[in-house]
Amino acid sequence: MPFHAFEVSLDLVRSLRRPLESIRRRNPELHRQIRAAASSVSLNLAEGRRRRGKDRTHLWRVAAGSAEEVRAALRVAVAWGELSEAAIRPSLALADRLLAMLWPLTR
Numbered sequence: 001m002p003f004h005a006f007e008v009s010l011d012l013v014r015s016l017r018r019p020l021e022s023i024r025r026r027n028p029e030l031h032r033q034i035r036a037a038a039s040s041v042s043l044n045l046a047e048g049r050r051r052r053g054k055d056r057t058h059l060w061r062v063a064a065g066s067a068e069e070v071r072a073a074l075r076v077a078v079a080w081g082e083l084s085e086a087a088i089r090p091s092l093a094l095a096d097r098l099l100a101m102l103w104p105l106t107r
Contacts, residue, residue, distance in 0.1 A: 019091060
């Protein structure tokens with residue numbers, strides 16, 4: 001059975017490919033941080049799926065925190081002039097969708 005939140009997290013990673021290329025040239029440290037946070041979302045969702053009880057909820061909360069970190073880092077990149085608002089719009093929409101999916105899982 002597909003885990004839809006995990007699939008959306010992979011869509012988020014795919015949506016970051018082009019924006020991250022621009023960031024990598026201008027700000028390698030921020031590039032690494034966004035890449036790590038986006039990977040953390042997917043990896044924690046997958047691990048949490050196989051856990052039970054508080055472990056599961058904790059990992060899904062970590063995934064939600066990492067998704068929020070991705071959102072913030074993209075907005076920071078825009079604030080620094082490294083990306084345009086239009087360039088991050090698809091990724092922000094996916095992060096928002098994912099956070100909405102995680103909200104009931106983390107409560």
